[in-house]
Amino acid sequence: MKRWSLAVLLASTALAADPWIRLAEPGYEVWTDAGETKAKQALHSLQQIRQILTAVDPLGAPHSRTLRLILFRSDAEFARFRPLGNMPAAGFVLPGRQYDYIVTGEVIVPETRSVLFHESLHLFLHDRNLPVPHWFEEGLAELFSNVETTRVEIKVGLPIVNHVQRLLAEPETDLRTLFMPANDPLFYAKSWALVRLLTLEEAYRSHLDQFLALVSKGEPHARAFEKDFGKR
Numbered sequence: 001m002k003r004w005s006l007a008v009l010l011a012s013t014a015l016a017a018d019p020w021i022r023l024a025e026p027g028y029e030v031w032t033d034a035g036e037t038k039a040k041q042a043l044h045s046l047q048q049i050r051q052i053l054t055a056v057d058p059l060g061a062p063h064s065r066t067l068r069l070i071l072f073r074s075d076a077e078f079a080r081f082r083p084l085g086n087m088p089a090a091g092f093v094l095p096g097r098q099y100d101y102i103v104t105g106e107v108i109v110p111e112t113r114s115v116l117f118h119e120s121l122h123l124f125l126h127d128r129n130l131p132v133p134h135w136f137e138e139g140l141a142e143l144f145s146n147v148e149t150t151r152v153e154i155k156v157g158l159p160i161v162n163h164v165q166r167l168l169a170e171p172e173t174d175l176r177t178l179f180m181p182a183n184d185p186l187f188y189a190k191s192w193a194l195v196r197l198l199t200l201e202e203a204y205r206s207h208l209d210q211f212l213a214l215v216s217k218g219e220p221h222a223r224a225f226e227k228d229f230g231k232r
Contacts, residue, residue, distance in 0.1 A: 029099075032071035034106040042071055045113045049120045052147055052154055057124075065096065067123070069116070070103045078105030089183065091115040093122045114145040121145075131216040135178050135187070139195030142188055157200050163189035179221035204229060 023030045023039045028046050030039045046067060072078040075090075081103060083092055090111070091104030102119045106112060121141040125132065132140075142163070148155040166189040167173070178190045198204045198211075207228045214224035226232055 027066055029066055029068040030071060031068065032073065032106070033077075034071055034073035038071065038073075038106055038112075042069055042112065042116060045116045046120065048149070049117050049144075049147075052144075052149060053120070053124050055154060057128075066099050067120075068099045068101050070101060071112075072103075072105040075105035078103070091119045093119045093126075095123060095126050117147060118142060118145040132212060133179070133215055133221065135191045136195055136212070138188055139191030139193075140199070142192035143195055143199065157196050160189075160192060163192050167193055175225070176222055 020031060020033045021036060021039055023036075023043050025043060025047070027050075028043055030043050030046075032039050032042070046069060050067075070081075072081075078091075082089065091102060094101040094103070100123050102116060102123075104112070104115045104119070118141040121144045122137065125137055125140070142160065143157055146158050146160055148158065162185070166186055170186070173190060175190075175194070178187070178194065198208050211224055211228040214228060215221060219227075
């Protein structure tokens with residue numbers, strides 16, 4: 001149903017009250033009614049994240065599908081196409097055979113960039129068919145959402161102010177609640193913080209592959225966590 005809705009949207013853009021535009025480069029398309037400037041900024045972000053992910057995983061085989069971004073000029077317009085049960089999300093992805101879709105509403109530029117980086121990471125993991133838990137995938141997507149690049153390095157894991165503030169407001173966190181799927185802002189903050197710890201701290205990173213392997217084989221999260229990291 002969602003794919004059909006998007007197809008109708010693309011077919012009817014000429015009839016919309018506000019003009020839609022399409023910007024295209026090899027491997028990318030941006031469809032938006034937010035204006036040419038926003039379209040160009042979004043296209044640049046998509047190209048940048050693909051370069052970063054290629055640098056992170058140079059052996060990953062590039063796919064031949066075109067990444068098509070549907071960028072609504074407002075969150076109210078985007079809300080009409082947001083999947084049911086996904087109300088807090090700022091965007092979503094739809095992998096396909098010919099096109100991959102990222103769908104979001106236009107907000108201020110830094111947040112738009114973060115959403116595009118977050119959703120692109122989901123596609124990156126989908127392409128590699130990695131059996132990771134929901135919290136780990138969301139946490140990793142958040143970890144890459146504010147990645148920064150210079151001529152000589154890629155900076156991953158910079159603080160995300162909203163997440164830090166939510167975590168500081170929590171007097172205590174029970175990780176067992178994190179292992180249950182959710183989509184509220186605190187869940188994203190906890191996922192980001194734990195994935196940041198597991199991937200950037202050497203004491204944990206060296207055991208991460210084994211932990212994910214245990215979980216993918218059906219080992220309960222809490223038991224795998226204690227077995228692999230020695231932490232309750």
